[in-house]
Amino acid sequence: MPTEEEPQTCAGRPQHDSPPPIPSAALEEITALYDRGLLLNAWERAKAFGPLADWEGPDAAVLAGRLAMNLGSPKLGSVIHWRNWRQHPRHLGSVAYYLHGLLERRGPLRALEFLDQLPAPDPGTNVEAQIYVLTLKSEVAWAFRDFGAAEKYLAEACVLNPNHPWLAFAEAELLSRQDRYEEALEAAKRSVSSNASYRPGVQMVAHLLSVLDRTEDAVSFLREADARMESGAVASQLALLEVELERFDDALRHFDRFLALSPLADKSVLQWLNANRIAVACRTNDLPRARELCAAMRDPYYRDLAGRIGQGVPEPRRARLPVRFVRQHHLTCAPATLSALSRFWNRPAEHLEVAEEICYDGTPNHSERRWAESSGYAVREFTVTWEAAIQLLDRGIPFTLTTIEITSSHLQAVIGYDDLRRSLLLRDPFLYTTSEALCPGFLERYAATGPRGLALVPREEERRYDGLNLPDAALYDVLHQLNCALDRHRRDEAAGLLARLESTAPAHRLTLTAGRVLGSYDGNTAAIRRHLDGLLEQFPKDANLNLVKWSCLLEQASWQERVAFLESVCALPQADPLFFIRLGSELRLDGREQTRALSLIRWALRYRPCDPDFLVAYADLLWDRRELEPATHLYRLASCLADKKEHFARVYFVAARSVRQTEAAWAMLQRRFEAFGRQSAQPAMTLFDMLVLLDRVTEAFAVLRQALSLRADDGELLLFAADAHARFGQFAEADRSLSLAEGNTRRSRWLRSAAIIAAYRAQRREALSLWREVLALEPLAMDANRAVAWLLAEAEGAPEACGFLEEVCARFPKHCGLLTLHAEFLRQEGGAALEAALRRLIEVNPTDAWAHRELALQLGQSNRTDEALAAAEAAIRIDPNNPC
Numbered sequence: 001m002p003t004e005e006e007p008q009t010c011a012g013r014p015q016h017d018s019p020p021p022i023p024s025a026a027l028e029e030i031t032a033l034y035d036r037g038l039l040l041n042a043w044e045r046a047k048a049f050g051p052l053a054d055w056e057g058p059d060a061a062v063l064a065g066r067l068a069m070n071l072g073s074p075k076l077g078s079v080i081h082w083r084n085w086r087q088h089p090r091h092l093g094s095v096a097y098y099l100h101g102l103l104e105r106r107g108p109l110r111a112l113e114f115l116d117q118l119p120a121p122d123p124g125t126n127v128e129a130q131i132y133v134l135t136l137k138s139e140v141a142w143a144f145r146d147f148g149a150a151e152k153y154l155a156e157a158c159v160l161n162p163n164h165p166w167l168a169f170a171e172a173e174l175l176s177r178q179d180r181y182e183e184a185l186e187a188a189k190r191s192v193s194s195n196a197s198y199r200p201g202v203q204m205v206a207h208l209l210s211v212l213d214r215t216e217d218a219v220s221f222l223r224e225a226d227a228r229m230e231s232g233a234v235a236s237q238l239a240l241l242e243v244e245l246e247r248f249d250d251a252l253r254h255f256d257r258f259l260a261l262s263p264l265a266d267k268s269v270l271q272w273l274n275a276n277r278i279a280v281a282c283r284t285n286d287l288p289r290a291r292e293l294c295a296a297m298r299d300p301y302y303r304d305l306a307g308r309i310g311q312g313v314p315e316p317r318r319a320r321l322p323v324r325f326v327r328q329h330h331l332t333c334a335p336a337t338l339s340a341l342s343r344f345w346n347r348p349a350e351h352l353e354v355a356e357e358i359c360y361d362g363t364p365n366h367s368e369r370r371w372a373e374s375s376g377y378a379v380r381e382f383t384v385t386w387e388a389a390i391q392l393l394d395r396g397i398p399f400t401l402t403t404i405e406i407t408s409s410h411l412q413a414v415i416g417y418d419d420l421r422r423s424l425l426l427r428d429p430f431l432y433t434t435s436e437a438l439c440p441g442f443l444e445r446y447a448a449t450g451p452r453g454l455a456l457v458p459r460e461e462e463r464r465y466d467g468l469n470l471p472d473a474a475l476y477d478v479l480h481q482l483n484c485a486l487d488r489h490r491r492d493e494a495a496g497l498l499a500r501l502e503s504t505a506p507a508h509r510l511t512l513t514a515g516r517v518l519g520s521y522d523g524n525t526a527a528i529r530r531h532l533d534g535l536l537e538q539f540p541k542d543a544n545l546n547l548v549k550w551s552c553l554l555e556q557a558s559w560q561e562r563v564a565f566l567e568s569v570c571a572l573p574q575a576d577p578l579f580f581i582r583l584g585s586e587l588r589l590d591g592r593e594q595t596r597a598l599s600l601i602r603w604a605l606r607y608r609p610c611d612p613d614f615l616v617a618y619a620d621l622l623w624d625r626r627e628l629e630p631a632t633h634l635y636r637l638a639s640c641l642a643d644k645k646e647h648f649a650r651v652y653f654v655a656a657r658s659v660r661q662t663e664a665a666w667a668m669l670q671r672r673f674e675a676f677g678r679q680s681a682q683p684a685m686t687l688f689d690m691l692v693l694l695d696r697v698t699e700a701f702a703v704l705r706q707a708l709s710l711r712a713d714d715g716e717l718l719l720f721a722a723d724a725h726a727r728f729g730q731f732a733e734a735d736r737s738l739s740l741a742e743g744n745t746r747r748s749r750w751l752r753s754a755a756i757i758a759a760y761r762a763q764r765r766e767a768l769s770l771w772r773e774v775l776a777l778e779p780l781a782m783d784a785n786r787a788v789a790w791l792l793a794e795a796e797g798a799p800e801a802c803g804f805l806e807e808v809c810a811r812f813p814k815h816c817g818l819l820t821l822h823a824e825f826l827r828q829e830g831g832a833a834l835e836a837a838l839r840r841l842i843e844v845n846p847t848d849a850w851a852h853r854e855l856a857l858q859l860g861q862s863n864r865t866d867e868a869l870a871a872a873e874a875a876i877r878i879d880p881n882n883p884c
Contacts, residue, residue: 061080108140144640285315491522584621684703721733
């Protein structure tokens with residue numbers, strides 16, 4: 001059984017002699033009161049048996065922990081459950097509640113590892129505990145969006161007791177995670193059908209009513225429940241909804257009731273309560289009360305707020321526009337926010353229809369704006385400042401705001417402000433209560449990307465913008481035009497727009513961003529790096545910019561330089577865990593650094609256990625250690641979390657095939673195509689390739705035909721189809737698809753496909769000419785450099801190919817891919833030229849085991865045995881699992 005550190009406890013807990021066991025009849029009585037939601041009555045009965053922390057016996061301790069959690073002290077409850085598990089590790093009830101705490105404290109990956117080591121329950125084990133463990137397994141699975149596994153565990157639990165209310169609650173939770181909110185609500189209602197005071201079910205019903213924008217129904221439901229229950233959790237949920245509806249007297253009354261129902265309230269709970277009371281006091285202009293409550297708060301923000309109140313504030317300026325809540329689905333924050341703003345302007349747009357139109361694996365900024373303009377809105381894109389926000393909101397114009405993190409971005413609506421609290425009011429499409437962004441800290445945090453705002457009003461009301469001078473609006477207009485031009489593959493037009501930005505504002509953040517965008521389109525790392533360096537001069541600590549810099553270093557720097565860069569970023573205060581993952585992945589390439597790599601990756605996973613990139617980095621390390629099945633499971637979880645990213649699906653399929661789990665992996669790919677094939681061609685391409693890998697060619701082409709029927713004008717899909725038909729000798733179909741794709745995709749992509757098809761036909765000179773055109777656009781493209789070298793070798797001999805590669809390597813002297821390619825072409829020639837090329841590669845990347853092995857072979861052929869042995873030993877140290 002795994003071990004785990006003890007949760008933080010309160011110091012100075014008095015020690016007592018072991019009390020006598022609590023009679024089972026008393027436990028049953030307290031449990032019955034708990035199940036009826038009468039927690040104060042349960043607490044009064046429980047006090048007769050001493051402090052909850054001292055209750056002995058696994059069943060009594062489970063009940064004690066549950067009481068503590070619901071009476072205001074989650075910290076005490078967590079400690080009780082932890083100690084109970086340590087004392088009774090074979091008791092399934094102890095295990096279940098410890099596991100729940102572990103899941104909340106350390107996340108689903110740590111919980112999954114714990115479950116993997118959990119022995120099967122003994123015969124006769126408490127059925128309720130078995131159900132709870134199975135539903136926790138289901139929760140761990142859906143945390144990774146592995147809904148198939150989650151449904152399987154829930155079905156197993158239903159066999160034990162299909163009518164248990166907790167199962168209906170767990171089903172509602174699972175359905176809501178799949179964005180099936182109406183079905184989830186029906187399941188939640190079943191959880192309270194036999195016990196109207198079943199606290200988890202009551203809270204879930206109210207939560208789902210709120211998610212469905214039925215807040216009045218949620219409030220009515222909670223008021224009825226609160227009248228018959230004694231639950232602080234229910235009272236606090238009700239109070240927050242009353243704040244949202246601006247029924248402040250009712251909210252304060254229920255905050256007071258929450259405190260009365262929380263006799264064990266710890267400091268963190270009291271701080272949360274005070275923060276909410278202060279917010280209400282500010283909203284109702286009860287400033288003396290707000291200042292009094294600020295004195296009990298530890299956060300410096302509240303000291304500043306108390307100071308502003310003490311200075312004698314005139315009538316505080318506030319605005320809050322009536323933007324209704326629209327709940328987003330997975331990765332549809334932009335469509336949901338646009339839908340909410342459309343409803344505000346009385347132009348309803350269903351959020352899922354908007355998502356179908358503009359969203360797949362997130363929404364690019366220009367797609368959001370293009371949708372708004374095509375839907376009849378006058379749009380202003382700008383950098384959000386406090387002054388600009390107030391001007392717009394005072395004119396009755398809400399706007400979208402984009403916040404960009406290192407691995408994600410999020411769109412929400414700014415619907416108001418509070419000048420006293422220095423806060424912007426946000427309508428987040430995931431949270432049905434209004435949230436606050438405290439300024440200036442919030443705006444400073446996102447300064448490297450604006451933050452970007454987008455205001456939209458119906459064109460007939462465009463006069464609302466009159467006289468406004470929104471920051472950077474003119475520059476955003478040009479950047480938007482540039483993005484749209486690249487979407488239509490009008491590269492020359494985009495270059496002209498970049499030139500216009502450079503003449504207007506050469507060092508501006510948006511100009512440099514536009515240069516990066518064009519460089520990315522071209523695959524021109526040097527151009528990306530040039531503009532990136534300009535941005536880093538302005539925002540040297542920005543995590544996103546440093547991540548892009550590391551990506552550039554992959555092509556332009558040695559392994560040592562990349563590691564040194566990552567070490568420097570990781571040493572910064574509050575460095576993002578992603579850099580520790582990247583450092584661990586770099587160190588993984590050196591067999592001598594495996595222990596440190598594992599430590600870095602495991603540390604980072606504590607902070608983001610549901611990041612697919614983190615899981616793959618860990619899986620790669622396990623695969624290196626030949627722990628194939630655990631690695632494959634992690635690859636599966638990553639592909640579930642990133643179900644719209646093909647790399648994760650392909651990696652999982654290949655790994656699953658290696659451990660004979662092919663059918664499960666194929667079924668997942670088929671489900672992805674059925675779910676997303678209308679939105680994107682990518683799932684079809686992946687499914688086609690994997691079916692070909694399995695020699696199921698007829699099925700593969702059937703998938704391709706179906707995909708083309710769904711997306712007939714998709715240039716990337718047409719190029720894929722052209723290549724697929726050509727590979728199987730169907731050149732007429734290949735030519736037709738290639739012709740249809742021209743103009744519908746990036747020029748370099750079309751040239752690649754044309755070159756490959758020419759090579760299939762043995763038209764080598766035509767292929768060489770086409771690949772050279774690719775290199776003119778993308779000089780560092782490895783596929784193009786390799787193809788040109790091989791075609792030159794076939795047409796004019798190896799010396800001509802080597803001459804070409806020498807010239808390219810001279811232009812890009814630290815590009816590992818090009819140096820490797822040069823060494824590969826020199827292998828047949830051997831001798832001093834090959835040795836020099838290998839040593840040059842090793843100098844740039846000393847962790848390249850292939851280069852060390854090749855050097856050892858070359859030295860051995862020259863009878864330099866000692867040097868050859870040293871090179872071979874270096875290769876083994878770096879990559880002990882691959883001696884060939």
